[in-house]
Each structure stands twice: as structure tokens, then as C-alpha cells.
Amino acid sequence: MRTIAALFFMAVYSPTLADTVVATRAIRAQTILTEQDLAIRPLETAGAYTDPGLLVGLETRLALYPDKPVRPGDVGPAAIVDRNQTVLLVYTSGGLKITTEARALGRGGVGEHLRVLNLASRMTVAGKIQPDGSVLVK
Incomplete structure (x- = not known):
């Protein structure tokens, strides 16, 4: 049973x-x-x-x-930024917009977060990869 x-x-x-x-x-x-x-x-x-x-x-x-x-x-997503590539780093706040060059510390596609090295200040920041290949920091 x-x-x-x-x-x-x-x-x-x-x-x-x-x-x-x-x-x-x-x-x-x-x-x-x-x-x-x-x-x-x-x-x-x-x-x-x-x-x-x-x-x-x-x-x-x-x-x-x-x-x-x-x-x-x-x-x-398909990568549009490669490691060590020089990218445009963009910071916007209200009406203020600051741009500078940075070096990518990894590779990634549109919408992914990426750490970059600001070449002017030597500071590492993280931002979101934009469709034009720039990295937006908020």
C-alpha cells in the first residue's frame, strides 16, 4: 500500500x-x-x-x-567602452555642466555603471555609460 x-x-x-x-x-x-x-x-x-x-x-x-x-x-549589453579607453566624463547639476577626460577602469555597455579615473584630479569616480560613450556622474 x-x-x-x-x-x-x-x-x-x-x-x-x-x-x-x-x-x-x-x-x-x-x-x-x-x-x-x-x-x-x-x-x-x-x-x-x-x-x-x-x-x-x-x-x-x-x-x-x-x-x-x-x-x-x-x-x-554590447560594450561600447573598453578598459583604458579615454572617455568624456560629464557631471550635471541644475544648470551646471562640467566635462573632463577620464580613463575607463573596465568595459561596459549603454546603461551599465563604470568606474573611471578622472585624468585631471586623479580621483576615481563611478558613473553610467551613455549612448554616445560618455560617462555621466551624478
């Missing part, structure tokens, strides 16, 4: 597999993803992407391996 109850419980309450986005091949870091790089597999993976359409056009932040789930920290 216990065996029948256990089998019934496992059949009714067994976890269902959800669709999970996986890489179709080994993909190097800093690669822009295309539809051919991604596939959907029936895996139960918490926190992984379930829609490959959300990933097309994003850049890999680290290497992806075949049939391994793709998680949010693995990808991000």
Missing part, C-alpha cells in the same frame, strides 16, 4: 521541466549572441533565461559552454 501511495505521490507531484536557454556551442567571452548560438532544452534551472529572443544581440561576459544554461550574469 505504501508503495502505491509513493508512486502516486511521485507521479502527481514530480517537478515539471521548464524550458531553459542553453548555448549550442562553446562561445567565447565578448561575443555578440545570435539565434544560432542559442537553443531551448527541457531543464529545471532556477534563474536561467527561458526566452532566447531576450538574448539575441547581447554580449557574453564570460565563456558559455554547450548545453549549459545561460543566466543573467553571463550576458549584458
Whole structure:
């Protein structure tokens, strides 16, 4: 009787597999993803992407391996600022606008936060990357 109850419980309450986005091949870091790089597999993976359409056009932040789930920290916007690149640093407050040159201390895409070294003051500040490649500090 216990065996029948256990089998019934496992059949009714067994976890269902959800669709999970996986890489179709080994993909190097800093690669822009295309539809051919991604596939959907029936895996139960918490926190992984379930829609490959959300990933097309994003850049890999680290290497992806075949049939391994793709998680949010693995990808991000395509980088427009590279490490050690000279960027325009912009500070605005009310009607005041100050601009100067800075050196990027990392790489990132539009909307990401980035630490930069102000070349005039030698101070490290953080700001948000703008679509034109400048870094806005508030």
C-alpha cells in the first residue's frame, strides 16, 4: 500500500521541466549572441533565461559552454567602452555642466555603471555609460 501511495505521490507531484536557454556551442567571452548560438532544452534551472529572443544581440561576459544554461550574469549589453579607453566624463547639476577626460577602469555597455579615473584630479569616480560613450556622474 505504501508503495502505491509513493508512486502516486511521485507521479502527481514530480517537478515539471521548464524550458531553459542553453548555448549550442562553446562561445567565447565578448561575443555578440545570435539565434544560432542559442537553443531551448527541457531543464529545471532556477534563474536561467527561458526566452532566447531576450538574448539575441547581447554580449557574453564570460565563456558559455554547450548545453549549459545561460543566466543573467553571463550576458549584458554590447560594450561600447573598453578598459583604458579615454572617455568624456560629464557631471550635471541644475544648470551646471562640467566635462573632463577620464580613463575607463573596465568595459561596459549603454546603461551599465563604470568606474573611471578622472585624468585631471586623479580621483576615481563611478558613473553610467551613455549612448554616445560618455560617462555621466551624478
